[in-house]
Amino acid sequence: xxxxxxxxxxxxxxxxxxxxxxxxxxxxxxxxxxxxxxxxxxxxxxxxxxxxxxxxxxxxxxxxxxxxxxxxxxxxxxxxxxxxxxxxxxxxxxxxxxxxxxxxxxxxxxxxxxxxxxxxxxxxxxxxxxxxxxxxxxxxxxxxxxxxxxxxxxxxxxxxxxxxxxxxxxxxxxxxxxxxxxxxxxxxxxxxxxxxxxxxxxxxxxxxxxxxxxxxxxxxxxxxxxxxxxxxxxxxxxxxxxxxx
Numbered sequence: 001x002x003x004x005x006x007x008x009x010x011x012x013x014x015x016x017x018x019x020x021x022x023x024x025x026x027x028x029x030x031x032x033x034x035x036x037x038x039x040x041x042x043x044x045x046x047x048x049x050x051x052x053x054x055x056x057x058x059x060x061x062x063x064x065x066x067x068x069x070x071x072x073x074x075x076x077x078x079x080x081x082x083x084x085x086x087x088x089x090x091x092x093x094x095x096x097x098x099x100x101x102x103x104x105x106x107x108x109x110x111x112x113x114x115x116x117x118x119x120x121x122x123x124x125x126x127x128x129x130x131x132x133x134x135x136x137x138x139x140x141x142x143x144x145x146x147x148x149x150x151x152x153x154x155x156x157x158x159x160x161x162x163x164x165x166x167x168x169x170x171x172x173x174x175x176x177x178x179x180x181x182x183x184x185x186x187x188x189x190x191x192x193x194x195x196x197x198x199x200x201x202x203x204x205x206x207x208x209x210x211x212x213x214x215x216x217x218x219x220x221x222x223x224x225x226x227x228x229x230x231x232x233x234x235x236x237x238x239x240x241x242x243x244x245x
Contacts, residue, residue: 037193075234129196
């Protein structure tokens with residue numbers, strides 16, 4: 001059994017850690033270069049053609065990992081806050097979304113806390129990186145990120161050509177112009193990688209956070225008539241918000 005003074009003693013440190021994780025996450029998802037990756041391979045047109053090394057750069061930051069890191073820290077903060085508030089107030093209510101109870105028996109003070117955090121989470125979700133709609137993306141388990149459809153570009157080389165303007169005669173040499181011609185030599189095959197998220201996934205998360213916000217506000221209105229029990233709210237909260245479709 002955890003005592004109230006134990007929760008109060010650790011609450012400040014847990015809150016500071018969670019807030020720092022949020023700040024770091026906001027910073028990480030604004031950097032486009034670490035989210036991007038690419039794979040290029042070169043195939044010469046002729047067997048004895050020039051061989052060029054392949055290029056691979058994997059994303060250094062993945063939005064899903066940033067979400068997991070934030071979720072891990074906020075889960076602890078949500079649980080600590082809910083436990084402390086439950087000890088201070090007996091009023092509580094269920095948070096219900098579309099007829100489904102997401103969080104049972106949440107205290108009034110915790111509901112107020114959730115309203116504030118949902119506002120922050122909505123801002124966080126709106127700033128999540130979205131995949132470039134100009135590309136066709138599919139998830140690559142091997143890379144742990146999204147990969148674009150392969151695109152091919154031709155590599156050419158310049159070849160010197162001669163054009164005889166006038167044939168040689170008994171009295172004059174031939175008149176010849178020299179020019180260069182671009183001749184296909186090989187093909188680059190390029191696959192782009194990205195740690196961003198599909199636009200429909202971000203839209204789904206925004207819809208969920210808005211539903212949760214409405215549900216939390218409704219629950220707060222009913223909370224004073226319901227008895228309190230100690231509950232861990234972080235895990236089910238984020239399981240719904242960031243869970244798989």
